Amino acid sequence: xxxxxxxxxxxxxxxxxxxxxxxxxxxxxxxxxxxxxxxxxxxxxxxxxxxxxxxxxxxxxxxxxxxxxxxxxxxxxxxxxxxxxxxxxxxxxxxxxxxxxxxxxxxxxxxxxxxxxxxxxxxxxxxxxxxxxxxxxxxxxxxxxxxxxxxxxxxxxxxxxxxxxxxxxxxxxxxxxxxxxxxxxxxxxxxxxxxxxxxxxxxxxxxxxxxxxxxxxxxxxxxxxxxxxxxxxxxxxxxxxxxxxxxxxxxxxxxxxxxxxxxxxxxxxxxxxxxxxxxxxxxxxxxxxxxxxxxxxxxxxxxxxxxxxxxxxxxxxxxxxxxxxxxxxxxxxxxxxxxxxxxxxxxxxxxxxxxxxxxxxxxxxxxxxxxxxxxxxxxxxxxxxxxxxxxxxxxxxxxxxxxxxxxxxxxxxxxxxxxxxxxxxxxxxxxxxxxxxxxxxxxxxxxxxxxxxxxxxx
Numbered sequence: 134x135x136x137x138x139x140x141x142x143x144x145x146x147x148x149x150x151x152x153x154x155x156x157x158x159x160x161x162x163x164x165x166x167x168x169x170x171x172x173x174x175x176x177x178x179x180x181x182x183x184x185x186x187x188x189x190x191x192x193x194x195x196x197x198x199x200x201x202x203x204x205x206x207x208x209x210x211x212x213x214x215x216x217x218x219x220x221x222x223x224x225x226x227x228x229x230x231x232x233x234x235x236x237x238x239x240x241x242x243x244x245x246x247x248x249x250x251x252x253x254x255x256x257x258x259x260x261x262x263x264x265x266x267x268x269x270x271x272x273x274x275x276x277x278x279x280x281x282x283x284x285x286x287x288x289x290x291x292x293x294x295x296x297x298x299x300x301x302x303x304x305x306x307x308x309x310x311x312x313x314x315x316x317x318x319x320x321x322x323x324x325x326x327x328x329x330x331x332x333x334x335x336x337x338x339x340x341x342x343x344x345x346x347x348x349x350x351x352x353x354x355x356x357x358x359x360x361x362x363x364x365x366x367x368x369x370x371x372x373x374x375x376x377x378x379x380x381x382x383x384x385x386x387x388x389x390x391x392x393x394x395x396x397x398x399x400x401x402x403x404x405x406x407x408x409x410x411x412x413x414x415x416x417x418x419x420x421x422x423x424x425x426x427x428x429x430x431x432x433x434x435x436x437x438x439x440x441x442x443x444x445x446x447x448x449x450x451x452x453x454x455x456x457x458x459x460x461x462x463x464x465x466x467x468x469x470x471x472x473x474x475x476x477x478x479x480x481x482x483x484x485x486x487x488x489x490x491x492x493x494x495x496x497x498x499x500x501x502x503x504x505x506x507x508x509x510x511x512x513x514x515x516x517x518x519x520x521x522x523x524x525x526x527x528x529x530x531x532x533x534x535x536x537x538x539x540x541x542x543x544x545x546x547x548x549x550x551x552x553x554x555x556x557x558x559x560x561x562x563x564x565x566x567x568x569x570x571x572x573x574x575x576x577x578x579x580x581x582x583x584x585x586x587x588x589x590x591x
Contacts, residue, residue, distance in 0.1 A: 139164055177201050179239075204398060209407040215433035216401050217470045219484070240467060245492040248485055250531045257530045260486055261545070264493075267480055268548040271555050278571040278584070280313025281306070284363045303578050308359050310573045311421060311457050311584060318569070318586050320417060320455030321364050343454035344368060345411075349400055349420040349431045354381035356421045361391055368392045370411070374399040400430040406437065415454040422581060423458055425465025428557065429472045431458060436564055453566075455588045459573065460557075461581035463494035463550045476556035490549045497546030498580045499539075554583050561587045 139150035141164035152161035160166075171185040178197035192198070204210060252260070289305055315321045320343060344367050348357045351371035358381040360366050367390055371382075374397065385393050394410060396403065405411060418435050420428070435453060468474065468484045477487050537545075554570055561568035566587045573584035 205402075207396075207398060208409070209396065209404050210398060210402050211404040211407070212402055214402060214404050214437065215430045217429065217433065217472070219469050240488055242464060242492060242495070245488045249489045249492060249534075250529070252489075252530050254530060254533070257533065260482075260489060263480065263482060263486075264490065264545065264548055264552065267552050272548070272551040275551065276571055277575075278310070278314055278317070278573055279575060280310045280317060280573070282309065282313040282316055282363070285309040285312060285359060288359065288363050304355065306578050307421060307459065307574050308356050311356065311419065311459060312360055312363065314571065314573055314584060314586055315417070315419075315455065315457050318455070318588060320457070320586075320588050321360075343415055343417040345414050345416045345454075346370070347372060347405075347411075347416050347418050349418065349434070349458075350423045350427055351395075354385065356419060357381065358384055360419070361385055361388065366391070366417075368410075368414070370394050370396055370408070370416075372396045372398065372400060372403060400427055400434055403434050404437070405434055411452070413452065415452050417454050418456045418458070420458045422461040424462035426467050426470035428458055428460045428585070429466070429470045432472050432557065432560065453589060456561075456566075456586065458585045459581070460550075460554055460583045460585060463553050464491050466491045466494075466553060471553075471556070473556035473560040476559055490552065493549040494546050494553070496542040497550055499543065499546075550583065554585065557585060561585070565590060567591075 137154050139152045139154060139161035140159040141150040141161070142148075143150055150161060150164060152163060154160065155162055155165055158165050172182045173185050173188065175181050175183050175191065175195060175197075176188075177192055177195040178201060180197075183191045205212070249257070286309070289309070312321065344365070346357055346360055346366050346368070347370040348354065349372045351357065351373045352375075354369075354371050357366070357369050357371060361369060369385060369391060371393070373395070376397070382393060382395070385391055392410075396408070418431065420431055423431055435456065468487050471477075471487070474484075474487075482490070558568055558570045567590050568585070568587040571584050571586065572582045574582045576582060
């Protein structure tokens, strides 16, 4: 008997779907219309949704249950330790601090956009003016710092000769500039004179440097591979919640003088103090393109205690040796995770305006990136006549956004990205660190070119 197939027509393939039908339906599970009811994120794994009335039975048989239980049994797992909350460090009157439902709710891009469209025109124009003013006062002195250390250049050349270069040129430029900035900032010691293809020789002055690296959002671990090969790092921790082909791991494990440990865990749930092999060990924290809130989760992970000394200043983690985080995907940032909520509140911006700022950042990466025009384009002047009309502008905010020129949209997006990262920079300085924010590659290499650097004060 021939198996009946799904009746959903696939226009691109010009055929019907070949999946098996669900019982009592003409369609497969992928194409069957969703039943009416309240769909909520699965508490076991939020990558999928489930009907609220089926939740109790679903959590017992969710296909991700065993995997999640295995990860949560790790000694360094502590649910939500680095998550933050809607009311962190603020008065309890701030909306949401006593509502546990809000602490787990993620504000989607669609929700951010809809909230923005509901603003009246004067409110929207006022928000744009705030963004322009803050960018003008705080973000004008950010420097370019495009680095290519000689040791990295030699390493790249040797890999090319061996035909073992595992990634594209744009990634090489980013990784080399990250480690070059760490060297210039005094976190990594000068490694000139070492052979880049081996890690057996000792780096001059290494006893004063950091020999342990934790790469957050490590993926395949290529940034750490460059660090280990070029700077003699001898202990590596790769933090990643997903399973990847471990190409760099295989190369790193061939080095007998290096210890490698993968921590399969979400940064949000990682208690660094519970990692036994890290006890009392000074470490360098790195991350190449930590998307959205992952940057904030990493900062909290490195500085889990909010201690103040007698002078009312935060004290840094005594095991902290340095930090380099390339931020990205600011449109995914969440108020509940953001480290420096006070920064935005002191600027007169609300939680809703913060989410609008994060939504604007997606415009920055929609533009062409062969010039630096977005940092200098004025986004306010064309709104003046609209602001004068006030609520008389009947088409509303949605119409204003759709009519903005591409250059002005990109400019607004870039400015919002800088403001978000400036708040993180100030948070690091408040925690007793020497910190700075730079552009570490040109925009034609990557428009996501912000690098946060920090080290203990001397």
